[in-house]
Structure formats: C-alpha cells, structure tokens
Amino acid sequence: MQRRVENIAMFGLACLWTFPLIWAFWTAFRPREMATSWELTPDFTLNNFVHVWNGAPFAQYYLNTLIIVTGILAVQLVTATLAAYVFAKVRFWGRDILFILFLVQIIVPADVLLFPNYNVLGDLSLLDTKLGIMMPYFASALGIFLLRQTFKTFPSELEEAARMEGCSWWQMLWKIYVPLARPTYIAFGLVSVSYHWNNFMWPLIVTNSVENRPLTVGLAIFATSFETGAQWAEVSAATVMVILPLLLAFLLFQRQFLNSFIHSGIK
C-alpha cells in the first residue's frame, strides 16, 4: 500500500517535472493560430522553425555559441592541465598561498563581477568580441582542482620511469598524465560546455552585434521582440532550437552527465 502511494506520488511528480518541456515541444510544432489553444487536434507543422530560422540570424548565433564554447574549453584545458600538474606534483615556493588564491574564483565567480569585468574588458578594447566573452573563463579553478585531484593519484614511480626513458616533463604530461586523466577531462568538459552553452548575463552585457551574440542572447532578443503571447509558437520553436543540442547530448550520455555534474558541485 505504502509502496503504491509512493509510486503514484513520484510518477505524478515526474509528470509535473516533464510537463514544461513537453508543452514547449508541443507548442513549437503547432500552427501559429492554434498555439494557445488546448484542443487536441492532429495539426502539426514545421513552419515555426522555418520562420524562426529565416526571421532571426539563428544560424549565426549557433556558430557563435559553438566558437565560444569550444574556444573556452580549449584554452581552459591547456591552462588547467599546466596548473594542475604544478599544484599536484611540484613543490615550489608559495604553493599553498597560491592554491588558496585560486579558491577565490570558486567563491567569487566571474558571473557576479559583471560590472567590474565589463570595465576590464572595456580597458582591453574587447567589448563586443567573442574573445571578450570567452576571456574571463580562460582560467578555471574548477578544472584545476579536478585535474589536480586526479594527477595526485598517479604514483611518482610513473614520473621516474618516464624520466628514465628520457621523457621531458611536457612529453610525460602529454603522453602519460593526459591520457590517464581522460575521465576527469570528460567530466570537466561536459560541465564547462553546458555552463557556457547556457551562459546568458555576461554575453548579454558584452555583445552588441549579431556577429558575436550567442544563442541565449539571440533567444532573449527574439522572445522579447514580440508582445506577450503574440508569437508563442515561434518563441517555443526558438526555445526548442536553443535547448535541443544539450538536451540530446544529455539524453544520450546520461550517466556521463550525472557524474560530471556531481563534480561541478565543487563550485
């Protein structure tokens, strides 16, 4: 009996949780004039997507988001690998203090420093550039911590053996450490990509042109360009277009995503 009540309650909760998504998809495929009606008729159309794609530069937004997300990740992986290696394996002057200083970024992330970072970017003459959107995230304390943790578990014999073979430190890093830490790289990569795919406030402030706007900002501009409720079908279609890539990736690689996001808790 208790089990039954539990099952029904949780099933209900799950339905409640999926409703907004299902509704958004449903509306996105409905003819425009039926978007707000709740009659179950078999009318479906792809017109909304066609209108959105032709009516706003979403292709450009997609490209921008792709460039920004991969750009950030690529630089993060390099900077984090180097820093993590040093923190994990090298004893040097100032290590502990520096490590604590890196912690500060986790406590005070760039997202809350919107206004001062806007000024920094202005001083660098990088406002309204893709590089400007990416730059505050080039160093990732989260990435450094995750990789450091992993590198620390590698036995020092590994390093000695590589030295004996005549490997330089960077050869060792590249050929031994990086391949061995692959799960950590994937975990961090997924968190970084989802985070920056979804990031909104910073690019909103920094960008001012179609050439640099990512999907999220494009979506917001598209959605707010209509009177409330006037274009539900099209706004839903645009919303679906923005969320679909990550959502599909998540559905395909669920276990991987869940593991990654558990690591992200460090922030």
Place this chain on the structure above:
Amino acid sequence: MEKGQWAAKFKINAYAWLLLLPSLIFLILFTFYPVIKTLIFSFYQADLSTPEPLFNGIDNYRRMLGDEVFWKVLKNNLWITLGTVPTSMALALMMALYANKLLRVKSLIRTAFFYPTVIPMIAIANIWLFIYTPEYGALSHFLHWFGLEHLNWLGNQELVTWAMIIMIIWKEAGYFMIFYLAGLQNISQELYESASLDGAKSWTVFSRITFPLLMPTTLFVMVIAVTNSFKLVDHLVIMTQGGPDNASNLLLYYIYQTAFSFWDQGMASALTVVMVLILVVIAAFQFLFLDKKIHYN
C-alpha cells in the same frame, strides 16, 4: 654543491610559476583586479553627472542603506532562498531515495528530474512565462479545470515571488538530487541489511540510518543551494525585469540595472561589494562548519 642545489631549486620554482602563469594572468585580470577595483570604486561618485570619478568616502554606502529598493531586493533574495532551498532539498532527497531504489524505471525518473539542469535559464524563463501568462497560460488552464479564477501571477506583487519560487524549485531540485544519489551510494548496504534483520520500519531506517549518514551531503548541498539562490538573475530579463515595482527584483539584477540602465557606477560598485561579501560569508560558513577535506582534497 650548495650553489648547484640553489640553481636547481630556482629552476624548479621558475618552471612552476611559468606553468601557472597562464591561469594566474586570467585569474588576476578577471577576479582579483576587478574585486579590488570595485572596492576602490565604491568610494567614488561616478555617474552620468560626474564625468571624472570623484572621491566621496562612504557616500555610496550611506545612500545604499537609505535606498528602499536595495532593502527590498535583499529581502526578495532572502525570501527566494528561504522559499526554494529547504523545499528543493527535501524534494531532491525524496527523488534520490526513490530513484535509488527502483532499478528499472530509475533512469527514466532521474532523467525527468535532472533535465532542467542542462537547459539554459533563459529558455526556462520563456517556457515558464507561457505557463504563468494569465488566461492563455498553462496554469490558468489548470486552475480553470478546477473552477478557479485565473490570476496574474507575474503582475501581482504578492504572487510573483511564489511564481519564481516554484520555477526555481523545479529547476534546482534535480540538480541537488544527484548529490544525494552519490551520498546514498556511500552508505554501506550492510547497515540496511542488519536493520531489516532487526525488523526496523522504513521510517526508522530513514531517520536512524539514512538521514544522519547523509548529513554531510545535506550541508554541502545547502551551501550550493544558498549560493545559487543569490546568483539568480537570467530569468528576470525575460519574465519581469524585476517588477512589478521591484517585487521580483534580485541583487544581481539590481546591480545590472544600476550599472547599465542608471549608469551609476559608484553605486553599482558598492552593490557588487555587498554581493561579494555575501558569497564570502557563505563560503566562510562552509569552511568553518563543514569538513573541507571532503570536497577539496
């Protein structure tokens, strides 16, 4: 010999700092420098009427403390925290306990609860805007089925906070669930076996074993939840712009308005300092009261 050692040591140090340099540059440029600059700038008058920043001591802070909107925004932030954190954590624990038990439907249920985490807040705002729209929105339809009047959820000062709380709980609970799932994995199965041998009821098992052993997870999730609740901002751009009459405004959005709509840069800096202080206090709580070893080493 000694000289050689020194040289070797110097070389190691130089290497280490060189490898840290790329990270350090960006860390300084976009974390330390802005924080310090903000602190300094918060003591200056810098708005549209002062082309050159003018030192004015604690004037910005005095003005801030006398600013009704500032207090309202802080109060809203606190209500959002109080309204979302306990409920979403309780739901997350329920979800995790359930999803952990049932093997077959487990992953489906997990998917249903977790997916809001991978959707941008701005998309969520679009969808929920339609849910809350009076007359045509989903919520109005539901209420209509039950013979209730439709309400203007986002246009009413009292209701808008509740509307936001419900949406944020929906967005966050699944994310917190995964930490509880991980926590549950760490509880030894033997404990449950011996408890069932003793004939313990499921509530007893939960209150005597599961919940106490999940305490570190609970504290950890609480810190993330409170921090996240103070960083909320994206949805306001789409849904309410902080209105009606700042009823849904939050600190980060108020900073955004002050900086980029009112162009009061001194005030925006003072507000940013408050924001940073709040985050530091939460982090200090974490360091003082939680075992930092669990998460950082």
